[in-house]
Structures are given as C-alpha cells and as structure tokens.
Amino acid sequence: MQPILELSGVVKAFGGLVVTDEVSFKVLPGEISAIIGPNGAGKTTLFNQITGALKPDRGSITFQGTDITGLDTQEIVARGMGRAFQITSIFPEETVLDNVRVACLSRAGHTRQPLKGLGAYKSSTEKAMALLTSLGLADQAHRLAFELAHGDQKLLDIGVALGLEPKLLLLDEPTAGMSPEERHLTRTLVQKLWKEFNLTLIFIEHDMDTVFGIAQVVRVLQQGRLLAEGTPDEIRANPEVVKAYLGEEL
Amino acid sequence: MDSSFLLVQFVSGLTMATLLFLVASGLTLIFGVGGVFNFAHGSFYMLGAYLAYTVVSLAHGNFWVAVLAAGLGAGVAGMIAEAAFLRRIYGRSEEGGFQILLTYSLILIIDDLVKLVWGTEYKSLSRPAGFTGSLVIGDVTLPSYNLAIVGVGLLVVVVAWWVLSRTRPGRIARATALDRETMGVLGVNVPLTMTLVFGIATALGGITGALAAPLRSVTPGAGIEVIIDSLIVVVLGGMGNFWGAWLAALLLGEVNAIAVATVPEWASLFSYLVMVVTLIFKPEGLFAPRQVRKV
Amino acid sequence: MEAASDKKALLFWGLFLVVFALVPISRNDYYLAMANRILVWGMFAVAFNMLFGVTGMLSFGQALFFGLGGYGVGLMVKYLGQAWFLAGLGAGVAAAAVVAYLLGYLVIRVSGVFFTILTLAFGQLAWQITFRWYRVTGGDDGIQGLVPTGILGDHIVYYYFCLILVACSVWFLKRLSASPQGLILRCVRQNPARVRFLGRRVRRNQRRIYVISSVFAALAGGLMAGVDNSIHTNMLNWTTSGEVILMSVLGGIHQFFGPFIGAAVIKVIEDVVGARTEYWSLIIGLVMMTMVLLFPRGLVGEWVSFKARMRSGGARKEGV
Ligand SMILES: Nc1ncnc2c1ncn2[C@@H]1O[C@H](COP(=O)(O)OP(=O)(O)O)[C@@H](O)[C@H]1O
Ligand SMILES: [Mg+2]
Numbered sequence: 001m002q003p004i005l006e007l008s009g010v011v012k013a014f015g016g017l018v019v020t021d022e023v024s025f026k027v028l029p030g031e032i033s034a035i036i037g038p039n040g041a042g043k044t045t046l047f048n049q050i051t052g053a054l055k056p057d058r059g060s061i062t063f064q065g066t067d068i069t070g071l072d073t074q075e076i077v078a079r080g081m082g083r084a085f086q087i088t089s090i091f092p093e094e095t096v097l098d099n100v101r102v103a104c105l106s107r108a109g110h111t112r113q114p115l116k117g118l119g120a121y122k123s124s125t126e127k128a129m130a131l132l133t134s135l136g137l138a139d140q141a142h143r144l145a146f147e148l149a150h151g152d153q154k155l156l157d158i159g160v161a162l163g164l165e166p167k168l169l170l171l172d173e174p175t176a177g178m179s180p181e182e183r184h185l186t187r188t189l190v191q192k193l194w195k196e197f198n199l200t201l202i203f204i205e206h207d208m209d210t211v212f213g214i215a216q217v218v219r220v221l222q223q224g225r226l227l228a229e230g231t232p233d234e235i236r237a238n239p240e241v242v243k244a245y246l247g248e249e250l
Numbered sequence: 251m252d253s254s255f256l257l258v259q260f261v262s263g264l265t266m267a268t269l270l271f272l273v274a275s276g277l278t279l280i281f282g283v284g285g286v287f288n289f290a291h292g293s294f295y296m297l298g299a300y301l302a303y304t305v306v307s308l309a310h311g312n313f314w315v316a317v318l319a320a321g322l323g324a325g326v327a328g329m330i331a332e333a334a335f336l337r338r339i340y341g342r343s344e345e346g347g348f349q350i351l352l353t354y355s356l357i358l359i360i361d362d363l364v365k366l367v368w369g370t371e372y373k374s375l376s377r378p379a380g381f382t383g384s385l386v387i388g389d390v391t392l393p394s395y396n397l398a399i400v401g402v403g404l405l406v407v408v409v410a411w412w413v414l415s416r417t418r419p420g421r422i423a424r425a426t427a428l429d430r431e432t433m434g435v436l437g438v439n440v441p442l443t444m445t446l447v448f449g450i451a452t453a454l455g456g457i458t459g460a461l462a463a464p465l466r467s468v469t470p471g472a473g474i475e476v477i478i479d480s481l482i483v484v485v486l487g488g489m490g491n492f493w494g495a496w497l498a499a500l501l502l503g504e505v506n507a508i509a510v511a512t513v514p515e516w517a518s519l520f521s522y523l524v525m526v527v528t529l530i531f532k533p534e535g536l537f538a539p540r541q542v543r544k545v
Numbered sequence: 546m547e548a549a550s551d552k553k554a555l556l557f558w559g560l561f562l563v564v565f566a567l568v569p570i571s572r573n574d575y576y577l578a579m580a581n582r583i584l585v586w587g588m589f590a591v592a593f594n595m596l597f598g599v600t601g602m603l604s605f606g607q608a609l610f611f612g613l614g615g616y617g618v619g620l621m622v623k624y625l626g627q628a629w630f631l632a633g634l635g636a637g638v639a640a641a642a643v644v645a646y647l648l649g650y651l652v653i654r655v656s657g658v659f660f661t662i663l664t665l666a667f668g669q670l671a672w673q674i675t676f677r678w679y680r681v682t683g684g685d686d687g688i689q690g691l692v693p694t695g696i697l698g699d700h701i702v703y704y705y706f707c708l709i710l711v712a713c714s715v716w717f718l719k720r721l722s723a724s725p726q727g728l729i730l731r732c733v734r735q736n737p738a739r740v741r742f743l744g745r746r747v748r749r750n751q752r753r754i755y756v757i758s759s760v761f762a763a764l765a766g767g768l769m770a771g772v773d774n775s776i777h778t779n780m781l782n783w784t785t786s787g788e789v790i791l792m793s794v795l796g797g798i799h800q801f802f803g804p805f806i807g808a809a810v811i812k813v814i815e816d817v818v819g820a821r822t823e824y825w826s827l828i829i830g831l832v833m834m835t836m837v838l839l840f841p842r843g844l845v846g847e848w849v850s851f852k853a854r855m856r857s858g859g860a861r862k863e864g865v
Contacts, residue, residue, distance in 0.1 A: 051742070053738075053741075072741075073741040073742060074741055074744050074745060074746050077741070077742055077743065077744035078744045082742075083742055085739075089736060089738065089739045089742075090736070090739070091731070091732045091735045091736050091739065092735055092736075093731070093735055094728070094731065094732070094735070098728060101728075102725075102728050102729065102732055102743060103743055105725045105728070106729075106743040106744055106745055107744075110725045111725045111726060111728075111729045111743075111745055112725075112726055113724055113725045113726055114717075114720065114721045114724050114726045114727075115717075115720045115721070115724055116720075116724060116725075117720075117723045117724060118723065118724070118725060118728060121725065160739070160743075161742070164743065164744065281658075287658045335834065335838065338838055339837065339838070342841070346603075346657050346658055347597070347601070347603045348837050348841065350603060350605075350658065350661055351603075351790065351794060351833060351837050352833075352834060352837045352838070354787060354790075354833065355829075355830045355831070355833035355834040355837065356830070356834075357830070358787075358826040358827065358829060358830030358833070359826075359827055359830035359831065359834070361826055361827075361830075362824045362826050362827035362830065363827070365823075365824070366824070366827075474783065478665065478666060478669055481662045481665070481666065482666060484662075485659060485662055485663070485666075515677060516677060518673055518677070519670065519673055519674065519677070522666060522667075522669070522670040522673070525663075525666055526651070526667075526670075529651050529654075529663070530651065533651075533654040533655060534655075
C-alpha cells in the first residue's frame, strides 16, 4: 500500500538548535499512530512542518503521493489535512456551532459568499451539528466558545479540524490538561472518530494509557531524532526507549 | 553642485537625522521594553519644546537648563500618563488597538492643553549662547548649533545604550521586555519598571523637542508631524532595532536635506516616497533581522 | 428564535427608514443637513468598522478614501462642469477601489500596529499631495460650488438620494457581516493562525474587506461633497480618520449599528458644542479616553450587556 504521508530526511534547526534531525517515516492510510517523546523533543515542530506552518531546512514531505514540502498551510489543508493544537486554538467569540460551521463552509467553498446568512447553508449547518453530536457538544452549540470548559474547548478544536473532512488528522496532545476521567472519555472518543470518519490519525500524547491503548504504531522522538518506531508491544520491549524515555513508567 | 554645498546639505541632513533618531529611539524603547505603542510620543516632544520656551524666555533661564527641564517635565508627564491611563489596559484583549486609541486620545488632549496654556501663536526660541554663529572651514560655513545637536544626540544615544546594556536597571528593563511574568516572580516591580521606562522614553522626546525648538518654530500640532516621521523611521529601521533606526533616520534626514535644497515645495513628500519604495522591495523594513515572521 | 430576530430586524429597518424619511417634513434646512450628515457619516463609520471591529484591522488612513470620493466629485465638477457631479461620484468610488486594491498589497503585508502606521502614513501622503498641488486641487482653498445639476440640485431630493444609497449600502454591509464571508472576517480577527488551518488565506480576506470598506468610504466622501457643496483638504487629514474611529468606538465596535449611533452622537455634539468652543479636540480626546478606559464596549454594546444583565437578574429573582 502507498503511504499517505512520507517524511524523508527532514531537518529543522532554530539558530544552532537542531529540533528535527533527519526524521524519516511512512504513515499508511487508515493508520492510527502516536508520537511520544519528552517535552522539547520537537514533536510540535514536526507537526508544524508537516502542516506547512514551518518550512523544513532540508528533506521532503510527501502527502498522498505529492510533494508538499514548502507549500503554504492553506494549500496543504486544502489537500485534506487537518490539525488540532496543543494550545487550544479556536474562535473564542463565536458560538460553538459557528466554530465548526466555519470549517464546514470553508470545506464546501462558501466562504466568499457575501449575501446570504449562515442559516441558508443547510448542509454545512447540518454537518456541523452532526459533528457536535459526535463530539458530545451538541447541547452547548449556541454558547460562545470561550465559555466552554477547558476539556470541551479541546474537543471543539478537534471539531473544527473535522469540519474540513480531512483524510489525515493530526492531534497535538488531545488530552493535555484533562482530568483522568476526561482523559478516558477523550481516548475513547478519538478512537471512535478515527473509525467513524475513516481517518488516518497521528496524535502526540504524554498519557501512556492513551498511547498504548489506541495507537497501532508508536514513534518515539528524542532531541529531534526518531529513536524508535513500531507497534506498542515492540516499543514497550525496546530497551533504548525504556532507558531513554519510558523509564519507570512501565 | 560643488563639494562645499554638498557638505552643508549633509550636515543639515545629519541634524535632522539626529533629531529624528532621538524621537524614534524613545518610541522604540517603549515598544521594545513595554510592548506599548505610544502614538502620543510626538506630543511629549511638543511639550518639551514649550517647556523649554517657557524656561528660557519667561524665567530667563539658561538654554541647556531649559533642555534638562524639558526632559524632566516630559518625563514626569509620561510617567503620569502611563500610571494613570495606559496601565489600565495592559493585558486586555485587543490591547494593541486600544493602546493606539488611548494614546491617540492623549494626542488630542495634550494638543489642546498646550493651546490652553501657551496659546496658539508661533513661539520661537533663539539658539543658545555660544552656538549662534557658524563654523567656517575654508569656504564651508556650518551653523554651529547644528553641529551641537549632532554632538548632543550622539551623547544621548551613547548614554542610553550604556544604561540599557551595562547597568542593572537597564538589564532588568530588557529582561522585563522578554518576559514580564517571570520578572514579576523574581521580585522585580514590573509596573514600576514600566512607568520608569515610559518616563525615560518621553523624557527623550521632551529633550528632542527642546533641542529642535531653535531650528523649527514651536507650534501646537507639531507633535503629529514628528510622530509620523519617526514612525516611518521605526518602520524602515525594523521595529525595535536600535541601529536600524539610526540608519533609517540618517537616510530620511539626508533625503530630506537634498529635497529641501532642490524641490522645496515638495520636500515634505520625500519621507513618504522613501517609505513606499522600501515597502515595495523590503516590506519588513530595511534593517529588520530575518526570521521575524511569526508562525 | 431566528424568526423573532428577523421580525426585530425588520422593525428596526422600518423604523430607521421612516425616521430618516420623515426629516424633510420639518421643512427645516438645518435639520435636513444634520440628518444628511448623520446618514453619510454613519455609513462611513459602519463600513470602517467592518475593517476594525469585525476584521481587527485598525486603519488610521480611511480619510484617504473619503477624500478620494470627495475629490472625484470636486475635480470633475471643477474641470468638466456641474453636469459631471454624478460621474465624479462614480469616478471617485472606482478610483478608491483601484487604489485600495493596490495599496492593500503594500499595507497588508504587515500586521497589527504596522498596518495602522502604514495606513496613517499613506493617508498623510495623500493629504500632503492635495495640500501642495495647489494648481490642480486648489490646495487649502478646497473646491466650492459643488451642486449637482437637474433634480438632484434640490436639497430634499439630494437628501433622499443619499438616504437610498446609504440604506442600500448599510443593508449590504449588514448582509455581509452575517454571511460566511463575514464569519471568516471575524475569525481572522480572533485567530488568524487558525484561519490558515481552515484552508483560507488571511491576507486575501483582509485585502478584500479593505477594498470593500474603502469603496464605501469614498462613496461617503463623494456624497458629503454634495451635502456641503464643497470639499476641502481636511477631508484627507488624519483627523478625519481619527473621527471615524472615534465614532466606531463610541457606538461600539462589536455591534453592527454601533458605529452608526456613534456617528449620530458625534455629529450632534459637534454641532452643539463645536460652535461654542475652540477646544473641540480636547472634548473628543476626553470622550475617546473615557470610552476606552471605562466603556470599551461602546454605547450600544454597554446597552446590550446592560439589558442582558437586567434579564438574567430578573430571571434569577423569578427563580427565588
Ligand atoms: N519558533 C521557534 N523558534 C525557536 N525555537 C523554537 C521554536 N519552536 C520551537 N522551538 C524550540 O524547539 C524545541 C522543540 O519544541 P517543540 O517542538 O514544541 O517540542 P515538543 O512539542 O516536543 O514539546 C524546543 O526547545 C523549543 O524551545
Ligand atoms: Mg508540543
């Protein structure tokens, strides 16, 4: 099977600090995978390069068979990539519904329309409501986004990404800052969304229950280098990983 | 054009550049350290000019005393403005816009207060004793006051640079610029630091206004002309870049001097022209460091 | 819920049109001119606020376009004759569209405070040009005697002409702000980084609203030429840009009609107080400062939140 995403020899440095160091890997379509690694390992920076928010210094990134290295974020997103953020990134003064609806409208190419009200775009509205139902946010659809609890804002962030109907979804620490119960719910939810929307999904995560509970493939990043890649069992058994990162946690 | 003519124009441009840079450096200081865009900076310049006028002509004061008094007065006024008004909107959402609006309202208020106190007529200030004449070198005649301004300007810049980079308060100020929260945790009185930095910057503005007073007439509304020119300097120099601002001021000063000498009626357009040309080819400013684009 | 707000909107529009349509009945030229000024400046302010309040772009240079509209009329009439009044109006608006489109590429490459500085600088540049180019623009003397020919020459007819244009413009802007395009613009203000991750180009959207807002600024300037029967370089001065900003802030930048109300209040105060004091800028400075420090939501915004508080306060009482 052809990989949906392929990184080869990606390098990125800030000043003298090499944050992404010759990273290469392939992601197969339909796969759900995790990226783990200590804080500052370069995980978010890697996402930034995949989504075009940062340009790699060297190396190439291929998405669905086309080279997307150096393309703008907008172009990459238009090709079917979605992303939710480590630091929640939503539109705080819009309603929860409109946060997702704007993504649906964008996907449908309606965002230049200057005359008709939002309600006139029925299919986008319905799709947004359906997404909110999937996320368990439907009863809060008409509240303003900034009024939501932290955990719900993180879900809304995912909802905005899903509104674009991405083929590849990148989640940056989806359970960060959540309570253990919320984390459990989110884990189940992420897995459900992955199946429901036929996604290829890559998530960055520190919570090992989530990582080893739902990922098919785990990649370990350390100081910008890809330390290991494999199934959860292989990663758990990898002495280097255990020594460098997992330590006593397992 | 002979070389003596060119030299005279060059010195005149250098004088303007020095004044521009002095105002712009105050603006840059507040922006760099406090993250505050002080639209009213030119009004403190104007205030300085009026204060110097009062000290010299009413109190028969020494010109250089008047310059110091202008700096002191503008500095105190700046600290009051910061502590009483600007401080209230730090951290508000859309702070940037509100800062501009608040300092814009200060322009309007200070302008009219100046009119109330000093009236609307032009005021003029004569050059200080010892600098009324010219320096003659061969067939070149250079007004000695212009040379004095360039000298004083250099002095002020060196002192400001020394304070900022070599003294403890200066280092605290620069660190505060980078991370207000951490400095607060470390026991630095951040609000006081901000007020002081604001005071130093507006004092710089006031001193410049006083220095410029013998060359330009003192009028209400002088603030806005000055602010626009120094904004252009700051943009061209790459915001927050000390040396960039200096080079940009030099460029504008010289271009202006040449324009005044050749097409006097249109001279005031040339600063804008420099800005437009720069923007087309180098939108981030002439001397902006690379990689400043935010992600 | 939507139906109720539709009905309310209809009522509002009806009331708006009726009130302004009835002004000529007073047979008082003073009131007529005042109402006309409120209409035109109200439109200018609402259009400006699509940039500032909606998209988060604080332009300090909309005077440039206001002046362009005015000088479109003024220069056409001065050089080609009275009959060219309407053509001048059209030319000014068209010129504004072109200038805004081109200028947009220069000033929207930078963000935040830089955008404000650059718009201010370009505005002042345009002011300097009209001011200095005496032979063509009449410099500080301005251009007088701008009266449209034909039926529009009548004060009352001209008033209704303005009313119709303003009502259509404001209606269009209202639709725009409620449309998907309007939603994207609000998103650009709140979180431009995320807008890119919606697959939308931030700067392209900013340029689009910059052009739209500037076109209506020019229309306002052109219409004012007919209200005052003259134009002046002051139209292009930065204080004009400042005035339209003040109107928006006073009325409330996060309310669609806030700037219109702000314009009405400023024009009334200007008329009542302005005639009696030379310290006009002190007054508007104090008004601006008060709004920014104490009532950042503006008159309309504070009123809306006051009503909301009353309602929730009342509901709580009922609950007890
Ligand atoms: N824009 C940037 N400029 C400079 N350094 C950066 C930038 N973004 C990230 N870094 C640095 O790169 C390193 C990796 O950061 P990041 O990718 O956020 O790590 P992670 O997500 O794995 O915690 C950190 O040391 C961080 O300080
Ligand atoms: Mg991270």
